[in-house]
Amino acid sequence: MKNWRIGSNELAYVTELLNGGFPGRQSRGFVGELEKNFAEKTGSKYAISFTNGTATLHAALVACGVGPGDEVIVPPLTMSSTSLAVLHAGAKPVFADVDPDTFVLTWETVKPHISSRTKAVMPVNLYGLPAVTEEFVRQADSCGLPVIEDSAQCFLGKADGRYAGTIGKIGSFSFQNSKHMTCGEGGMTVTDDPELAQKLRRFSSLGYGQISAEPGKSKIDKNVIAAPETIRHVEYGFNYRLSEICGAVALAQLERLDEFTARRIRCAEAFMEVIDGCKFLKVQKTPANTVNSYWALAAELDQNTVSWKEFQQEFLKQGGDGFYGAWRLAYQEPFFAALYPQVSCPVAERLQRNMIQFKTHYLFEEEMPSQLNALKSVISKFS
Numbered sequence: 150m151k152n153w154r155i156g157s158n159e160l161a162y163v164t165e166l167l168n169g170g171f172p173g174r175q176s177r178g179f180v181g182e183l184e185k186n187f188a189e190k191t192g193s194k195y196a197i198s199f200t201n202g203t204a205t206l207h208a209a210l211v212a213c214g215v216g217p218g219d220e221v222i223v224p225p226l227t228m229s230s231t232s233l234a235v236l237h238a239g240a241k242p243v244f245a246d247v248d249p250d251t252f253v254l255t256w257e258t259v260k261p262h263i264s265s266r267t268k269a270v271m272p273v274n275l276y277g278l279p280a281v282t283e284e285f286v287r288q289a290d291s292c293g294l295p296v297i298e299d300s301a302q303c304f305l306g307k308a309d310g311r312y313a314g315t316i317g318k319i320g321s322f323s324f325q326n327s328k329h330m331t332c333g334e335g336g337m338t339v340t341d342d343p344e345l346a347q348k349l350r351r352f353s354s355l356g357y358g359q360i361s362a363e364p365g366k367s368k369i370d371k372n373v374i375a376a377p378e379t380i381r382h383v384e385y386g387f388n389y390r391l392s393e394i395c396g397a398v399a400l401a402q403l404e405r406l407d408e409f410t411a412r413r414i415r416c417a418e419a420f421m422e423v424i425d426g427c428k429f430l431k432v433q434k435t436p437a438n439t440v441n442s443y444w445a446l447a448a449e450l451d452q453n454t455v456s457w458k459e460f461q462q463e464f465l466k467q468g469g470d471g472f473y474g475a476w477r478l479a480y481q482e483p484f485f486a487a488l489y490p491q492v493s494c495p496v497a498e499r500l501q502r503n504m505i506q507f508k509t510h511y512l513f514e515e516e517m518p519s520q521l522n523a524l525k526s527v528i529s530k531f532s
């Protein structure tokens with residue numbers, strides 16, 4: 150079966166790039182076009198691309214002034230890059246618990262962790278559900294704290310009518326293979342603030358002074374770079390630039406982002422129809438005024454009825470695909486546990502043990518029926 154995630158434009162753009170004389174200084178500028186279109190799509194003033202969605206978080210933190218001695222409040226129930234990025238910035242992740250229904254940070258869970266050292270809050274728009282709302286940002290503003298949205302798993306989700314990633318100061322997205330859109334590895338930041346945009350751009354590009362945050366201006370003019378008197382580095386930076394090849398693929402994927410997202414939502418809704426009424430599966434709650442873009446359909450399993458392992462085995466036996474459990478909480482991983490042995494977030498710990506993440510990127514007609522039938526059988530067996 151042809152991989153539906155890759156359409157004809159991915160190949161066409163990469164071919165155009167290579168035929169145009171890779172590495173493409175004379176080429177169309179796929180990265181610039183991607184950034185321009187991504188900004189337009191999300192309604193952001195600036196979109197700055199990166200090598201991945203961990204580099205984006207690192208850059209966002211540094212752009213917001215986070216550094217050694219600072220603390221950043223993060224959830225523990227997420228992929229570890231959220232906390233690792235805080236360490237990359239030289240700061241300390243402080244773990245706040247998550248809401249038992251939505252599985253994400255709320256202002257109530259964040260507030261007790263604010264100290265004089267807190268420099269930013271970085272909620273995760275988890276499984277496709279926006280954690281950041283206008284009210285969350287208002288509260289953070291009143292404490293002088295920038296909100297960085299880790300929206301790696303949430304493309305086109307919405308809260309209060311605005312796209313996830315665009316409500317806080319900086320939004321961060323990942324184009325890693327499992328995400329709504331992909332180019333293998335890649336990432337994007339969005340912001341409306343020109344100063345932050347400039348900082349993000351420079352950080353992504355070795356601190357080069359000539360580089361502009363404007364879309365399509367991520368390269369330095371050849372005549373400037375050729376001159377021996379040219380000053381390059383005006384700030385500290387990393388080489389976090391997205392390659393033109395990845396940019397070409399991501400540009401083609403962005404053209405289909407609506408379709409990809411609609412597919413995930415449709416798969417999640419079909420799973421939820423089957424789960425409806427089941428007493429031992431509690432689906433992640435999507436609050437009013439919120440659009441969940443369902444990177445995965447997450448549900449908490451009541452293991453008093455059936456153990457996670459038993460549920461998984463039965464689902465596979467009935468012809469279901471493998472589903473994932475949640476990542477171990479960041480502070481439960483050996484590396485972090487050595488740094489932060491005293492942390493405890495009881496809700497996240499319970500959810501982590503019980504979580505089932507159903508995949509949502511199936512071909513609806515071809516692949517979903519067997520998944521839905523498998524789930525129906527498992528539910529009826531343990532009901």
Ligand SMILES: Cc1ncc(COP(=O)(O)O)c(C=O)c1O
Nearest residue numbers: 201202203228230301323324325
């Ligand atoms: C919530 C979250 N944050 C950050 C990342 C890191 O993104 P990347 O793998 O592109 O570095 C991921 C995914 O991989 C993620 O799921």
